[in-house]
Amino acid sequence: MMGQVFPLIQIITGGAMPIAILFFGPLSDIVPISLILFVAGILPAATGVVFQITTKRAGLIELE
CATH class of the missing domain: 1.20.5 (Single alpha-helices involved in coiled-coils or other helix-helix interfaces)
Incomplete structure (x- = not known):
């Protein structure tokens, strides 16, 4: 089962990374x-x- 779930976790993590960069980059200029x-x-x-x-x-x- 891990062979099927782990790629999904990687896709979600990889997709969340640019969103986090777009959000926390400008936020770090303020906070x-x-x-x-x-x-x-x-x-x-x-x-x-x-x-x-x-x-x-x-x-x-x-x-x-």
Whole structure:
């Protein structure tokens, strides 16, 4: 299955790269790059915490 999924992941990543460059290039002229990297690191962590809390409340997973 990985032989079929990995090329799809590469296509999505390759397509997202120019879009990210078009968005974050001009943004870096306005906002410091350190702030962009900080926010880009916090967002996935916050998403993980929210996902963990909501799945625990819904009873979908049990944590020890």
